[in-house]
Each structure stands twice: as C-alpha cells, then as structure tokens.
Amino acid sequence: MASKVITASEAAALIKDDAVVTVSSASALGCPDATLAAIGAQFDATGHPKNLTMLHPIAAGDMYGVKGIDHVAKPGLLGRILAGSYPSGPSTAEPPxxxxxVGDNAIPAYNIPSGILFDMHREAAAKRPGVITKVGLDTFADPRRHGCAMNAAAEAAPVVEVLDFRGEEWLFFPCIVPDVAIIRATTADERGNLTFEHEGAYLGPLDQAMAVRNNGGIVIAQVKRLTRAGTMKPLAVHVPGILVDHVVVAPDQWQTCQTAYEPAISGEISRPLESFDIPAFDIAKVIARRVALELKAGWAVNIGFGISANVPRILIEEGRHGDVTWVIEQGAVGGVPLLDFQFGCASNAEAIVPSPQQFVYFQGGGFDCSLLSFLQIDASGSVNVSRLSARPHVTAGAGGFVDITARAKRIIFSGYFNAGAKFAIENGTVEIVKEGKVKKLVPEVEHVSFSGRRAVAQGQEILYVTERCVMRLTPAGVEVIEIAPGFDLERDILGQAEFPLRVANDLKRTPDRLYHPAKIGLALEEAHHG
Structure with missing residues (x-):
C-alpha cells in the first residue's frame, strides 16, 4: 500500500490554478494552518497556484498566532472568497x-451564513443544483439587500437569487463545486482514516471531503500524528480513509485560539466547576444576570459571543449549572461554553456533533432560546452584528448568526445601549459616568443580520437587554418594558435612541438584587415542552 503521507509543500504543489478550495476551520479551532502556509509559500516561490476560489464555512485563522486565510490573501493567488466569517483583529492592530x-475591492468577497455554506457542500456532494432555503430572507443574504456581497466586486457576480416555489418566496444558492478540500484531524492511520480525539469540535470535514471526492477532486488532511492501519476503533473514525487522498503531518497544530491543548476541550477529562472563572461584579455582569432571569430549566439554549457568553458563569455561581443545556454552532452540546480566545469550544461537553448537523438543528428552530449580541438595533427591531463601515476589520461577519436566528422561538439580544459609555454602581443604583458617543439604536441598521419584520411575521419572541432598560419587539415596534434603577426614562433611554421607542403601560423596574455583588438567588422555572 502506497503511503498517503506527503509534506505540506508537496500538498500545496498539487493545487492547480483556478481551483475551488474548501477549508475546514473555525478561527484557530481545527485550522490546517501549516498547509495554508505552504500554499502561500508555494505561490511566493512559483507564482502558482493562482486565482483560487476559497470556501470557508466558518472562518480560518484568528490573527493571534494562527494566520489561516491570511497565508493565501495575496493578489494573484486569491481570486474569490466565500466565508461564513472572517478573521478579526484588535482595532489598534494592522488589519488582516x-x-x-476585501476593502480594496481586489477580489469578490461574500459573507454567506455558515449553515447555508455547509448545505451547499452537501448538495454539491449529491450533485444537486443548490440550496433552497428561507434562511436569510430580508437579511444581508437576500439579494434585494446585499446578496451576501461584501464589496462591489461581489455585487457584480451574484451568488444567490430569490425563487418563487409553489407560491412561496425562497432564496436559492447554486452549488459551487469544490476541487480540493483541506481538512484537519488529530490522528491518521496508514489508510488515511481520521480520528479527532484532541480536537475541540469536528466542524464539517466529512461533508467537505464528500463534496470533493464525489466530484473527482483531492482531499488533503492535516494531522498531528500517524498510527498503524487497523489500530483505530471504527466508531472513532469520523472521516474514512476512502475519502482522503493525502495526509500532511503537522505536530504543532494548536487545538484552538491561543491554546496548544486542553483535554477538557476535547472531552477527555472533566474540569471541576470551581475551576471556571466567575465574572467580576460590574455592569456587564448585571446585564448577564438579567438575561439569566429569562431562562427556564430544561431548555436547550444557544449562546453567542458578547456579554451573553457570561451567562453560563452566572448559572455556575448561582448553583444552577445543568438547569439548561448550552448548544453552540461549532458543535458542542452541554458543558460550559468557553470565553475570549477559546470561544467556540466548551469544556465538559455532553456531546460534540458535526457543525452541519448542528446547523440543521438551528435552522429548523429545534432549540428553545438563543442569547446573542448586537451592534445596532433599528426601528423595525432588526439587528446588525456583521458590519460596521467605521470598523470593518474588527467585525468578522455573521458566521452562523443568520441560521440561528431564522426560526429561533426566542432570542435575547444583549449589549450596551450606547457604545463607549462608562458606568458606576453604588448602593444598588447605576450612575452614568460618561455617556457613550456612538448610538446603537438607529433608524435603520447598516447591515441586517436579523430581520425584525420577519420575526414579527413568524411570531418569534424577541427581547433586547441593556444596562439601562429591557425592550421587546412588538408588531408596533420596539417597546421599553423595564427600566433599571438610576436611569431616567426620558433623558437616558428615549432621548438616547435615534428612533421613537414605545413605552409599556406597565413599565417595570429591573430587580434591585441584580445591582449588588452578592448572589441573586437565581431559580429557574421549569419549562413545559409541548
């Protein structure tokens, strides 16, 4: 049996000009960085491969040690890119x-919802024409808005259209057939079978490999180590060797962002609950506590980046860990979702499922609630998380946000009312030390990541939790239903929004116990699933 093991440089040399290359990665999680670096080096040395189309269902690289897509972001090498999200960097740093x-309009660049990009791979594998979906209607994915285009070059080459099917309106994403898949695992055997025992998630390599294999392309797997054929347990093999052409060994691949390897992330050990940091008492913790009050025991709850990512730590502090089951787009079910650089992973997960299947669960609204953030809210209740023209390289795109929110039963958006505001909490009352200069409640959001109009039409329950008030989405608009202690309704809320807010007749006061350092005595009502 001929060896499938080749060097990263040899793998790069196999990629032909004009190829469509799909990469499995979620920031640094599962990123085949050594192979991407070799492609960039091959181009620098030879001028080939050139004019590649790159598909990244989530994102490749994090700009904090794993360059990912930046290895191939070179004029001439990269010809087009379609990604669920993009690496972001600190606002003080040189942009990726x-x-x-993208900003120079050098290539067509698209931000396609992650779940839809995975769906496109499945359809390409089965040689079907494309994806018909309602996910993305009335958002930036809708061609009547931006059609996923991130720049003018992309607008000139649409990748989605509106389709009338049996009297209903749908979006149609034609398949883009990949020629090369670059995926990552922990271990390969001599036949190319892949196991993922040190990974923080599976992501979507099986779907990507099948899309390439079924269309006559090549599949390159980057791994940490090799083992003898016949030594792997068959149920542990997630990508079978019949789908893998070549194996690149890169022993130093990071498990995820800023993390060489933590066995609790890959489910090999379970961390004690007391080992998780509890957020310090500040205004962000108050917001997370208020979000936690909306949860019910027995719910499956999706969680996103931002203030809401701290809600699992609130439940740990209150002795309520396990009352809800957290689910994240990278595939973890249960456990404790991690923060900061490790976001997208969980410790002590009950299960880790492939991302494409997790997105089917999300797109169909099978979970109970989603906790997400916002950059802007507008008069229709729509939310922008995916683009701010003033800070383009700090906003990384939508990822799975559009898939998650399309049919979610309940969504709780959380964040600061104005950007840049400073607060002090004294004796259970909040004082504005410095008002924020950037309004986040605007007449119309710059980029529609979530459609308030569709939410109203579908009967979704939508709340917006901020440091100064709680608002809900109604058919008549956004309504203030609760005010925090220390804030003046006219001056601090209505006067700081750039569109008229409605005020509930029974305006309530946020519970005072949230504004003191002591535990709040959180008790979650039992959910009743019908």
Whole structure:
C-alpha cells in the first residue's frame, strides 16, 4: 500500500490554478494552518497556484498566532472568497491582509451564513443544483439587500437569487463545486482514516471531503500524528480513509485560539466547576444576570459571543449549572461554553456533533432560546452584528448568526445601549459616568443580520437587554418594558435612541438584587415542552 503521507509543500504543489478550495476551520479551532502556509509559500516561490476560489464555512485563522486565510490573501493567488466569517483583529492592530483585499475591492468577497455554506457542500456532494432555503430572507443574504456581497466586486457576480416555489418566496444558492478540500484531524492511520480525539469540535470535514471526492477532486488532511492501519476503533473514525487522498503531518497544530491543548476541550477529562472563572461584579455582569432571569430549566439554549457568553458563569455561581443545556454552532452540546480566545469550544461537553448537523438543528428552530449580541438595533427591531463601515476589520461577519436566528422561538439580544459609555454602581443604583458617543439604536441598521419584520411575521419572541432598560419587539415596534434603577426614562433611554421607542403601560423596574455583588438567588422555572 502506497503511503498517503506527503509534506505540506508537496500538498500545496498539487493545487492547480483556478481551483475551488474548501477549508475546514473555525478561527484557530481545527485550522490546517501549516498547509495554508505552504500554499502561500508555494505561490511566493512559483507564482502558482493562482486565482483560487476559497470556501470557508466558518472562518480560518484568528490573527493571534494562527494566520489561516491570511497565508493565501495575496493578489494573484486569491481570486474569490466565500466565508461564513472572517478573521478579526484588535482595532489598534494592522488589519488582516484579507480585509485589505476585501476593502480594496481586489477580489469578490461574500459573507454567506455558515449553515447555508455547509448545505451547499452537501448538495454539491449529491450533485444537486443548490440550496433552497428561507434562511436569510430580508437579511444581508437576500439579494434585494446585499446578496451576501461584501464589496462591489461581489455585487457584480451574484451568488444567490430569490425563487418563487409553489407560491412561496425562497432564496436559492447554486452549488459551487469544490476541487480540493483541506481538512484537519488529530490522528491518521496508514489508510488515511481520521480520528479527532484532541480536537475541540469536528466542524464539517466529512461533508467537505464528500463534496470533493464525489466530484473527482483531492482531499488533503492535516494531522498531528500517524498510527498503524487497523489500530483505530471504527466508531472513532469520523472521516474514512476512502475519502482522503493525502495526509500532511503537522505536530504543532494548536487545538484552538491561543491554546496548544486542553483535554477538557476535547472531552477527555472533566474540569471541576470551581475551576471556571466567575465574572467580576460590574455592569456587564448585571446585564448577564438579567438575561439569566429569562431562562427556564430544561431548555436547550444557544449562546453567542458578547456579554451573553457570561451567562453560563452566572448559572455556575448561582448553583444552577445543568438547569439548561448550552448548544453552540461549532458543535458542542452541554458543558460550559468557553470565553475570549477559546470561544467556540466548551469544556465538559455532553456531546460534540458535526457543525452541519448542528446547523440543521438551528435552522429548523429545534432549540428553545438563543442569547446573542448586537451592534445596532433599528426601528423595525432588526439587528446588525456583521458590519460596521467605521470598523470593518474588527467585525468578522455573521458566521452562523443568520441560521440561528431564522426560526429561533426566542432570542435575547444583549449589549450596551450606547457604545463607549462608562458606568458606576453604588448602593444598588447605576450612575452614568460618561455617556457613550456612538448610538446603537438607529433608524435603520447598516447591515441586517436579523430581520425584525420577519420575526414579527413568524411570531418569534424577541427581547433586547441593556444596562439601562429591557425592550421587546412588538408588531408596533420596539417597546421599553423595564427600566433599571438610576436611569431616567426620558433623558437616558428615549432621548438616547435615534428612533421613537414605545413605552409599556406597565413599565417595570429591573430587580434591585441584580445591582449588588452578592448572589441573586437565581431559580429557574421549569419549562413545559409541548
């Protein structure tokens, strides 16, 4: 049996000009960085491969040690990119190279919802024409808005259209057939079978490999180590060797962002609950506590980046861990979702499922609630999380946000009312030390990541939790239903919004116990699933 093991440089040399390359990664989680670096080096040395189309269902690289897509973000090498999200960097740093190419209109660049991009791979594998979906209607994915285009070059080459099917309106994403898949695992055997025992998630390599294999392309797997054929347990093999052409060994691949390896992330050990940091008492913790009050025991709850990512720590502090089951788009079910650089992973997960299947669960609204953030809210209740023209390389795109919110039963958006505001909490009352200069409640959001109009039409329950008030979405608009202690309704809320807010007749006061350092005595009502 001929060896499938080749060097990263040899793998790069196999990629032909004009190829469509799909990469499995979620920031640094599962990123085949050594192979991407070899492609960039191959181009620098030879001028090939050139004019690649790159598909990234989630994102490749994090700009904090794993460059990912930036290895190939070179004029001439990269010809087009379609990604669920893009690497972001600190506002004080030089923008990632990919953002410069996007901003300079050097290549067509698209932000396609992650779940839809995975769906496109499945359809390509089965040789069907594309994806018909209602996910993305009336958002930036809708061609009547931006059609997923991130720049003018992309607007000139649409990737989605509106379709009338049996009297209903749908979006149609034609398949883009990949020629090369670059995926990552922990271990390969001599036949190319892949196991993922040190990974923080599976992501979507099986779907990506099948899309390539079924269409006559090549599949390159980057792994940490090799083992003898016949030594792997068959149920542990997630990608079978019949789908893998070549194996690149890169022993130093990071498990995820800023993390070489933590066995609790890959489910090999379970961390004690007391080992998780509890957020310090501040205004962000108050917001997370208020979000926690909306949860019910027995719910499956999706969680996103931002203030709401701290809600699992609130439940740990209150002795309520396990009352809800957290589910995240990278595939973890249960456990404790991690923060900061490790976001997208969980410790002590009950299960880790492939991302494409997790997105089917999300797109169909099978979970009970989603906790998400916002950059802007507008008069229709729509939310922007995916683009701010003033800070383009700090906003990374939508990822799975559009898939998650499309049919979610309940969504709780949380964040600060104005950007840049400073607060002090004294004796259970909040004082504005410095008002924020950037209004986040605007007449019309810059980018529609979530459609308030569709939410109203579908009967979704939508709340917006901020440091100064709680609002809900009604058919008549956004309504203030609760005010926090220390804030003046006219001056601090109505006067700081750039569109008229409604005020509930029974305006309530946020519970005072949230504004003291002591535990709040959280008790979650039992959910009743019908």
């Amino acid at each position: 190279a990919i953002w410069k190419m």
